[in-house]
Amino acid sequence: MATQLDTSAIGGCGPEAAICTRGVTRDFKAGQNTITVLHGIDLDVQPGELTYLVGESGSGKTTLISIMCGILWPTLGEVKVFGTDIYALGDTELVEFRLRNIGFIFQQYNLIPSIDAASNASVPLIAQGIDRGEARERAIAMLEKLNIGDQAGKLPNQLSGGQQQRVAIARALVHEPRLVVCDEPTAALDAASGRRVMDLLRAVAVAKDRACVIVTHDNRIFDLADRILVLEDGRVTHDGKHMPEGH
Amino acid sequence: MTWIAIRMLTGDAQKFYGIVFGIAFSTLLITQQLTIFVNLIERGASGTYNVPSADVWVMDEVSRTTDVAYPMPSTALDKVRSVPGVEWAVPHLRATASVRSGDGDLEGVSIIGVDDATLIGLPRRMVAGSADVLAQPDSVIIDDVGVTRLFDDGSNPIGARLELNDQRAVIRAIADAIPSFTSQVTLYTKYSQALRYVPGTRNRLSFVLVGAADDVTAQELATRIHAETGLRARTRDEFADDGVQFIIENTGIPLNFGITVALGFIVGVAIVGLTFSLFIRDNIKQFGALKAIGVTNRKIRSMVAAQAGLVGLIGYGLGVLGTVVFIWSFSGDPTFKGFYIPWQIPLISLVAVTVILALTGWLALRNVLRTEPASVFR
Numbered sequence: 001m002a003t004q005l006d007t008s009a010i011g012g013c014g015p016e017a018a019i020c021t022r023g024v025t026r027d028f029k030a031g032q033n034t035i036t037v038l039h040g041i042d043l044d045v046q047p048g049e050l051t052y053l054v055g056e057s058g059s060g061k062t063t064l065i066s067i068m069c070g071i072l073w074p075t076l077g078e079v080k081v082f083g084t085d086i087y088a089l090g091d092t093e094l095v096e097f098r099l100r101n102i103g104f105i106f107q108q109y110n111l112i113p114s115i116d117a118a119s120n121a122s123v124p125l126i127a128q129g130i131d132r133g134e135a136r137e138r139a140i141a142m143l144e145k146l147n148i149g150d151q152a153g154k155l156p157n158q159l160s161g162g163q164q165q166r167v168a169i170a171r172a173l174v175h176e177p178r179l180v181v182c183d184e185p186t187a188a189l190d191a192a193s194g195r196r197v198m199d200l201l202r203a204v205a206v207a208k209d210r211a212c213v214i215v216t217h218d219n220r221i222f223d224l225a226d227r228i229l230v231l232e233d234g235r236v237t238h239d240g241k242h243m244p245e246g247h
Numbered sequence: 248m249t250w251i252a253i254r255m256l257t258g259d260a261q262k263f264y265g266i267v268f269g270i271a272f273s274t275l276l277i278t279q280q281l282t283i284f285v286n287l288i289e290r291g292a293s294g295t296y297n298v299p300s301a302d303v304w305v306m307d308e309v310s311r312t313t314d315v316a317y318p319m320p321s322t323a324l325d326k327v328r329s330v331p332g333v334e335w336a337v338p339h340l341r342a343t344a345s346v347r348s349g350d351g352d353l354e355g356v357s358i359i360g361v362d363d364a365t366l367i368g369l370p371r372r373m374v375a376g377s378a379d380v381l382a383q384p385d386s387v388i389i390d391d392v393g394v395t396r397l398f399d400d401g402s403n404p405i406g407a408r409l410e411l412n413d414q415r416a417v418i419r420a421i422a423d424a425i426p427s428f429t430s431q432v433t434l435y436t437k438y439s440q441a442l443r444y445v446p447g448t449r450n451r452l453s454f455v456l457v458g459a460a461d462d463v464t465a466q467e468l469a470t471r472i473h474a475e476t477g478l479r480a481r482t483r484d485e486f487a488d489d490g491v492q493f494i495i496e497n498t499g500i501p502l503n504f505g506i507t508v509a510l511g512f513i514v515g516v517a518i519v520g521l522t523f524s525l526f527i528r529d530n531i532k533q534f535g536a537l538k539a540i541g542v543t544n545r546k547i548r549s550m551v552a553a554q555a556g557l558v559g560l561i562g563y564g565l566g567v568l569g570t571v572v573f574i575w576s577f578s579g580d581p582t583f584k585g586f587y588i589p590w591q592i593p594l595i596s597l598v599a600v601t602v603i604l605a606l607t608g609w610l611a612l613r614n615v616l617r618t619e620p621a622s623v624f625r
Contacts, residue, residue, distance in 0.1 A: 092543060110623060
């Protein structure tokens with residue numbers, strides 16, 4: 001529990017932390033009842049770390065990662081991403097912050113089926129207002145870095161699952177975000193493809209000024225993590241380099 | 248992002264063509280039906296339009312249109328001629344008769360008797376022959392619609408003899424006339440000859456056609472004629488409107504066409520709304536991903552607007568083109584003779600299409616805007 005902080009240290013985020021949460025609590029309404037999914041989570045994620053969020057279904061890991069990347073408001077608490085209190089931003093500023101600073105890799109890839117791989121990878125750049133030609137060039141360069149430059153002109157349905165995942169990775173990294181969040185990136189891949197994707201992610205998404213947080217329960221890739229956070233019932237129950245005994 | 252929005256839509260060919268078809272069908276139905284409606288009711292004014300030289304039409308107080316006229320005594324002509332400002336005034340007879348053609352067919356026809364001396368009352372242009380032929384005995388001029396009705400076997404009508412209310416009539420020319428509302432065969436002849444063809448009541452003068460002097464307007468002259476003679480006097484434009492209004496008030500046409508136009512709108516909303524909603528539903532994950540990545544709701548709105556605009560433009564263009572092709576392909580049919588598309592109708596269709604797209608786009612957009620970015624992680 002080396003980096004689990006004291007819950008009383010609200011506001012004690014260091015400027016160097018990639019992600020800093022303090023007292024993050026999230027409730028959901030279920031009819032008349034209120035269910036608390038996260039109970040005052042305090043944690044720091046440092047740049048250069050490949051961090052896994054691990055836990056059973058319903059443990060709160062998807063909720064936590066959604067809050068950490070600015071797409072789900074916490075009921076209570078504070079979240080800073082590279083020093084910016086993201087939930088203190090206005091709606092438009094928060095969207096703009098995500099566009100410039102966060103890269104997303106989704107479990108189902110969520111590629112646009114009617115545009116080719118290079119165009120899919122260039123979406124964040126186009127959304128930033130960068131010229132389509134330039135955006136495409138940069139996207140192809142990123143695809144080449146991920147060893148699928150020759151597939152740039154193909155539609156998603158002409159690519160294998162692993163190739164589609166690489167296009168999704170290219171889309172997450174093309175605008176050089178400082179934080180990359182991944183949701184079950186290997187869930188739909190076989191063991192070998194999964195490891196290749198993780199090796200790739202480690203190579204391109206983890207740097208000393210960049211952090212990568214992955215939600216997973218794929219035990220085939222646990223050994224690749226720098227840090228594993230285990231969530232149980234909305235609380236961090238383990239924080240370490242390896243999975244605890246018995247998991 | 249507009250380009251991505253367009254590619255998202257065109258990439259799903261089935262839905263893209265479905266929406267375009269919906270808009271095109273709706274536009275076609277609205278434009279074509281409104282065009283036919285406007286042209287059809289304008290036929291109520293054809294009797295007036297066919298006599299462009301008359302500035303004022305004078306008639307009995309109860310007469311309403313060229314086809315609904317109560318005859319006046321022949322002295323009405325002298326009364327009108329005595330009104331100051333009347334440059335000329337001529338008698339005009341309109342009646343119905345039965346004609347038996349050479350092969351024995353019976354057809355109801357309109358007889359129009361024009362002034363013997365000046366021939367005022369005839370259509371301006373002739374398809375074959377000239378107005379002078381009325382000087383010959385038993386001459387009638389048939390309108391071009393009549394030719395297709397009475398001579399549908401392609402035989403030459405010029406010189407053909409007809410039995411008109413038991414009297415001999417010889418067709419010697421063909422007039423280029425706007426058909427009447429019922430597209431009935433019309434025969435033009437001299438007023439004196441028409442009196443012979445249409446025997447009956449003591450009074451048979453249907454109208455007095457009047458030309459206004461240079462120093463008086465048609466409106467002033469009509470008012471003056473009514474004041475001095477007690478007869479109903481209408482300017483050409485007023486009488487044309489009377490004909491149109493008569494059809495609107497006395498037929499179910501506006502209601503029937505109105506229902507069809509409304510159905511066109513409803514079908515458009517239904518097809519486009521359903522297909523657009525399906526398209527959005529199928530792409531909701533992609534829209535959610537875009538929102539998570541950092542595409543603002545404003546950009547999402549403009550993406551959906553671009554998609555709606557594209558299908559709207561293509562569908563509307565195809566619909567209007569379809570109407571033009573329809574009108575053009577039926578232009579040879581006398582029923583559609585002279586049909587045109589008034590510029591207001593494509594504008595009305597454009598407004599209808601815009602409303603359809605705004606409505607369906609808004610409904611579809613609501614689902615996108617309601618989608619939480621966090622849903623992409625579920």
